[in-house]
Amino acid sequence: MTRHVLFAxxxxxxxxxxxxxxxxxxxxxxxxxxxxxGDSIRIGYAPLVAKKLEGIATVxxxxxxxxxxxxxxxxxxxxxxxxxxxxxxxxxxxxLHDLKFDKKTKQYQVPVEKYEKNLKEIVAKLQGAxxxxxxxxxxxIVDARHAARKAAFDRTEADVKTYNEAAIRAMTAAGxxxxxxxxxxxxxxxxxxxxxxxxxxxPAGYDRLADAVADCIKRQLYAFNPPRLTPxxxxxxxxxxxxxxxxxxxxxxxxVFRNMTVPTFPVPASRENWNTRRPDVKAKxxxxxxxxxxxxxxxxxxxxxxxxxxxxxxxRIMLDNGLDGEMxxxxxxxxxxxxxxxxxxxxxxxxxxxxxxxxxxTNGGAEPLGVTFAxxxxxxxxxxxxxxxxxxxxxxxGATESTTTQQLSQHKYHLWxxxxxxGMFVRDDQIALDYLCSRPEVDVKRIGATGxxxxxxxxxxxAAVDDRITAVVGVACLTRYENLIRHGQLRQHGVYYFVxxxxxxxxTEAVVxxxxxxxxxxxxxxxxxxxxxxGIRVIESKAGGVYQTIGAADRFRSVRYPEVGHTYxxxxxxxxxxxxxxxxx
Numbered sequence: 001m002t003r004h005v006l007f008a009x010x011x012x013x014x015x016x017x018x019x020x021x022x023x024x025x026x027x028x029x030x031x032x033x034x035x036x037x038g039d040s041i042r043i044g045y046a047p048l049v050a051k052k053l054e055g056i057a058t059v060x061x062x063x064x065x066x067x068x069x070x071x072x073x074x075x076x077x078x079x080x081x082x083x084x085x086x087x088x089x090x091x092x093x094x095x096l097h098d099l100k101f102d103k104k105t106k107q108y109q110v111p112v113e114k115y116e117k118n119l120k121e122i123v124a125k126l127q128g129a130x131x132x133x134x135x136x137x138x139x140x141i142v143d144a145r146h147a148a149r150k151a152a153f154d155r156t157e158a159d160v161k162t163y164n165e166a167a168i169r170a171m172t173a174a175g176x177x178x179x180x181x182x183x184x185x186x187x188x189x190x191x192x193x194x195x196x197x198x199x200x201x202x203p204a205g206y207d208r209l210a211d212a213v214a215d216c217i218k219r220q221l222y223a224f225n226p227p228r229l230t231p232x233x234x235x236x237x238x239x240x241x242x243x244x245x246x247x248x249x250x251x252x253x254x255x256v257f258r259n260m261t262v263p264t265f266p267v268p269a270s271r272e273n274w275n276t277r278r279p280d281v282k283a284k285x286x287x288x289x290x291x292x293x294x295x296x297x298x299x300x301x302x303x304x305x306x307x308x309x310x311x312x313x314x315x316r317i318m319l320d321n322g323l324d325g326e327m328x329x330x331x332x333x334x335x336x337x338x339x340x341x342x343x344x345x346x347x348x349x350x351x352x353x354x355x356x357x358x359x360x361x362t363n364g365g366a367e368p369l370g371v372t373f374a375x376x377x378x379x380x381x382x383x384x385x386x387x388x389x390x391x392x393x394x395x396x397x398g399a400t401e402s403t404t405t406q407q408l409s410q411h412k413y414h415l416w417x418x419x420x421x422x423g424m425f426v427r428d429d430q431i432a433l434d435y436l437c438s439r440p441e442v443d444v445k446r447i448g449a450t451g452x453x454x455x456x457x458x459x460x461x462x463a464a465v466d467d468r469i470t471a472v473v474g475v476a477c478l479t480r481y482e483n484l485i486r487h488g489q490l491r492q493h494g495v496y497y498f499v500x501x502x503x504x505x506x507x508t509e510a511v512v513x514x515x516x517x518x519x520x521x522x523x524x525x526x527x528x529x530x531x532x533x534x535g536i537r538v539i540e541s542k543a544g545g546v547y548q549t550i551g552a553a554d555r556f557r558s559v560r561y562p563e564v565g566h567t568y569x570x571x572x573x574x575x576x577x578x579x580x581x582x583x584x585x
Contacts, residue, residue, distance in 0.1 A: 032088035032224065034217055036061040037080060039068060039096050041139055041181075041209070044201055048210035049217070057221060060084045069097035069110050070118030077122065081129050089220045090126050091179065091213060094119065095138030096199065099163045100153040109153070116166040123174045132220045135171045136213070137164045137182040137308075140190045145198025155199065168308055178308040179216040181209055187303045212305040215316055219307075219355060226359035229351055232527065232565030239563055242527040246487065249529075253488040262482040265506040265513075267545030274516075274550055281510050286465055288499040289423030290414070296322035299435035304328075311335055312374035314358075318390065319383065321431050328390035329432065330354040332370050332380040333441055340443035342584040343379040343436055345469070346370070347429060347451035347458040350494065353389040354382040363452065364475075364573030372577070378584070379442050383432035385425050385458070386410055386496075404494075411495045421496040422461070429462045437468060446470050446584045450576060452568045453477045456522075457497070464514035471519040471583040473576040476566050478522045478558070480507050480535025492530035507535075509542035516543070517552035519583040523572040525564030536560060555583075 034057045036046050043064060050059035062080055067073045073094050081087070098110035098118075110118065119135070126133045141157045164182055171178050185193055185205070193205030201209065233241065250258070268274035300320040307314040313333045318326040334341065346357055346369070356362055357370035357380065365372065373380045384391055387406040393399040395406035396413050411421045437444045448471045449459040456474035463469035481503060484490060502508075512520065526533040540558045547556035559575065 031056070031058045032221055033058045033060060033084060033086065034221075035080065035084040035087040035090045036092070036213075037067050037073065037090065038093035038136065039066055040200060041096065042067070042093060042136075044206045045210040045213060048207055049213045052210060052214035053217065057088075057217065060087070067092075067094065070094045070115055070122065071110065072097070073122055074118060074125075077125050081126075087130055088224055089132040089134065089217055090130055091134045091136060091217060092122070092126070093136040093138065093181075094122070095160070095163050095167065096155065099138070099155060099159045101155070101159065102153050104152065108159075112163055112166050115163060116170050119167055119170040120174065123170065123176055127174070127176075132224055133176050134179050134216060134220060135167060135176055136179040137167065139181050139209070140185050140194070142190050142194050142198035145194070145196060147198075149197055171308075172310050175310055177216075177220075177314075179213065180306040180308055181212060183306045184208060184212045184303065187306075215305040216307060219316075219358065222355045223359060226356065226362065227352065231567050232525075234525075234527070234564050234567075236563065238527055238565065242529075242565075246529070249488050250486075253486065257488070258486050260482070260485060262503045262507045263505060265510045265542050267542055268549050271550045274546060278514065281506070282465070282514055284505045285502070285511055285514060288420075288502040289426055289465075290420040290500055291418035292423045292427045293323055293419075295427060295431050295434060296320065299431065299438050301435060302326075311371070319431065319435055321428055324386075325391065325394050327383050327428055327432065328354065328388075329381060329383040329435075330357060330370075331382075331439075332357075332374050334374045334377050334379065337377065337441060341377050341379050341441060342446035342448070342580075343381065343439075343442045344373050344580070345429070345433060345436060345447060345449045345459075345462075346373075346380055346382045347449065347455035347462075348382065348384065348388065349451060349453035349455045350496075351453070353384050355389070357382045362568075364568040364570050364576075369573075376577075376581070378580075379436070379439065381432060381436045383428065385428065385454075386421070407494060407496055420499050422499050425458060425496065426461055426465060429458055430466055433462070433466060433468055444468065448472065448580050448584055450580075451475070453566065454497070460512055460515065460520065463518065463520070464511045467518075469515075469518065471521075471580060472515060473521045473523070473579050475523045475568050475572055475576065476525065476528060477531055478524045478536050478539060479531045480509065480538055482507050483532040483535030483538070484530070487529070487532050489529045489532065507538070509539045512539055512543040513546040516546050517550055517555055519555040519579065520557075521575065521579045522558040523561075523575055524558070525561045525566060527563070527565040530566060533560060 036042055046061045053059055098115045100109040138160050141155045141160050143156050146155050168178055188208050193201055195202050301317045303317055305316040312335055315331040317329050319329050320326050358368045360368050363369040370380055387403055393402045395401055396409045401409055414421055414424055436442055447469055449462055449469045450473040451459050452475040456477040459472050460474050463472045524531055524536055544556050547553050
């Protein structure tokens with residue numbers, strides 16, 4: 001049994017095209033198929049969506065055939081599904097035709113009660129073809145412009161809202177996400193995005209809709225086939241193999257590196273002694289990050305897409321970092337909030353981006369971690385670090401570089417200006433925190449930070465330099481740098497991970513100590529070459545000693561798992577949730 005070491009104080013089908021340099025190129029036959037159904041609004045954005053998903057998915061749709069109202073959509077489903085040839089995702093809408101109000105008969109084309117019933121039938125049929133179904137809310141009407149058409153029927157924004165409410169009820173009952181295109185148009189300004197007839201869109205309006213639809217579909221495709229990492233070996237045999245490999249590596253380390261030492265970080269003798277020393281420690285830690293530019297005075301965000309899901313709302317935003325572009329990010333807002341809620345700043349690892357927050361069977365559990373957080377009533381914000389998410393391909397060389405090559409270019413670029421890449425990570429995470437604190441839904445006194453691996457390190461470094469973080473949970477990657485050097489394992493971390501001059505003063509126990517007296521929990525496998533266990537023990541002793549000295553022993557906890565490697569286990573997930581339940585209540 002594993003022992004825990006605890007330190008506690010169709011008609012026309014669009015022709016597929018190949019991917020850009022940023023996307024893996026696949027033959028069209030190997031790409032997932034996406035079926036778009038809907039009225040004339042879909043006809044307007046479908047070609048643009050297909051372009052935006054080149055190399056990612058083959059987009060199919062009924063061309064200029066208008067799917068019209070819900071009875072017409074029901075009648076055409078078999079034909080369109082057959083033509084789509086087993087679509088992975090179906091994105092559909094009905095509403096603008098259903099809510100037509102005949103001026104002569106004073107009747108709606110499809111009464112709202114019948115509309116809701118029809119939607120349930122449509123969804124049931126679509127879910128028989130694929131579990132990945134998305135409904136798009138009906139887009140706004142500019143009443144005066146529509147009335148000026150002097151048609152035999154009317155449409156009003158009030159009716160759009162009534163029909164959308166019925167649609168959301170139906171989709172929530174069926175577990176179908178709603179791509180809230182109505183909100184996208186409202187955010188961009190209906191008077192600006194809609195054309196003269198008050199119903200259809202300008203080119204800019206259709207492009208804005210296409211961005212939202214493409215972004216929503218990408219999320220569905222990610223959930224359909226999320227990237228997976230092979231779990232590291234665990235158990236007694238893994239311990240034996242790890243210790244053997246560690247001994248061999250230790251023997252290969254030259255004496256000059258094996259015997260190097262870092263200045264000792266003494267545990268303070270008293271609370272007063274720590275209060276006196278802390279400002280100097282923090283100044284040295286901040287200086288190690290480099291000459292990070294001043295953050296924007298006010299966060300500036302733009303909405304890319306918005307979804308309504310059972311239990312929460314989802315906003316995909318781009319957040320301006322005021323220096324080298326925008327940060328892609330995901331915001332989750334639980335429903336039925338009556339007061340400002342606790343929030344989690346979820347920071348991704350080096351292997352994933354913000355999308356992993358909604359992926360099943362990750363982060364130590366079957367349920368997506370973002371859903372688990374939302375069920376607890378917590379607001380969640382997940383920003384992407386440089387070259388992750390939509391930031392990929394937006395470094396110094398643009399689309400000609402991505403991932404590792406972009407990382408190296410950004411490292412070189414920032415070095416010329418006296419910055420470290422890790423310092424820029426921390427700066428971006430502080431900008432994300434600025435945004436989170438600006439949201440009226442958030443209780444700024446109850447914000448937790450967490451992540452695994454690189455996300456863990458982002459969490460505790462951020463909390464060390466920014467007192468707005470209330471509580472921290474770091475899963476894996478509790479690294480003491482001296483021990484990493486002595487074991488010859490610098491290669492375990494990319495160039496983004498390193499700071500300037502820290503070891504002239506002390507090691508990471510000083511960084512962790514700056515979090516005191518705020519609660520911090522570390523959950524680390526001992527079979528992790530990137531976080532040598534002997535270094536973790538030093539951090540436990542030193543940082544734990546700080547907590548003990550200032551009378552906050554119960555707020556520092558470190559659990560080491562002797563037979564576990566660099567991974568996120570269900571037990572770790574339970575520990576993380578319990579920690580935030582306790583300290584963010």
